[in-house]
Amino acid sequence: MSAEVVPLDLPRMFLGDFPPLFFAEIALRTVVIFGWLLLLLRLMGKRGLAQLSPLELAIVIGLGSAAGDPMFYPEVPLAHAMLVLALVVGMQRLLAYLVIKNETVETFIEGVPVELVRDGIMSNPALDRSNLSREDLFERLRVAGVRQLGEVQRVYFEQDGNLSVFLHQGDAPPGLPIVPPWDLEAPVPVREGGQGQLAxxxxxxxxxxxxxxxxxxxxxxxDWTHATTDPLGGAHGSARDDSGGDGGDHRLGLGGPLGGGPGTTPG
Known part of the structure; x- marks a missing residue:
């Protein structure tokens, strides 16, 4: 400890050697840094945030930094840290209120869900916007028990970074196999020509x-491979699928809340 520091000097501990107007500077610094941090976290995207929203992560970082420094830096007055903590919590309450009351603020802070898969077909532009690779999507779908994309009706990349996966309730049409992982066993390519249903x-x-x-x-x-209903069993789709149909594209007209009814294209 420096010789100039007097232990248990309460005026130094709480106020330091700064003029009272310095508290206003602390408030301005906190607002600017908190806003900048929130913007940077928003730009990170949902994948980088995992389970926390940008606002929640900004709160954690801001509170952790403001609470940690005065604990062991004698030159940081407690009153300054207490002001920063109060400002961070106050801004969190204000932003939480605005998120509830204003949809524009909610969209900026939390983002919006992104549809990644519709009726067994991936949206590559949506994957790019979400900073997800095809392998990332496949990994998360396998965790949800998906073996091939034909099983999937919809996949949404939610605001908290999780996937919402909606599957067919009955027999699913053939689709692109994602089991086993392509890093271990890539699907057999079909390049010259083929017969049956290809994915x-x-x-x-x-x-x-x-x-x-x-x-x-x-x-x-x-780039094509055989569509399949059971990658682990090796059953490939053909001119007639397992439901006895004519081998057409049965991903349209799913029925139920996600489909547009038999023979129609979902909206």
Whole structure:
């Protein structure tokens, strides 16, 4: 400890050697840094935040920093730290109120859910906006028990960074296999030509092919593999799927709350 520091000097501990107007500077510094921190956390995206919203993470960082320094730095007066803590909590209460009352503020602070998969087809632009790779999505879907994308009706990337996964209740149509992980066993490519239902490895769209493989009608890529209903069992989709249908694209008209009814395209 420095020789100039007098232990248990209460005026120094609480007020320091600063003029009273310095409290106003502390308030301004806190507001500026808190706002900048909140903006940076918002730009990190939901994947970087995991379970915490940008506002919650900013609160944790701000409170932790303000509470930690005065504990062991004798030159930091307690009154300054107490003011910072009070300002951070006050701004949190204000922003929480604005999030409830104003949808624009809520959208800026929390973001909005992003639809990543619809009827077994991935949205690559949505994955890019969410800073998620195809492998990240597959990993999270496997945790939810998904073996192939045909099982999936919708996947939403929620505001807290979690995935909401909605699956078919009955027999699912064939789709792009995601089990086993492609790093361990990549799906067998179909490049020259094929017969039956093939799945685009770029977006998961399924097409009935009889001859040379065409570009994917959904994303334009030409990388295909066999669509499957059970990757672990090795059952591949064909001109007739397991439900006895004609092998068409049964991802339309799911029925139920997520589908648009039989024979219609969901909105």
């Amino acid at each position: 685009c490895t770029s977006c998961g769209a399924v097409s009935l092919v009889d001859g040379p493989v065409p570009p994917c009608p959904h994303c334009g890529h030409e």
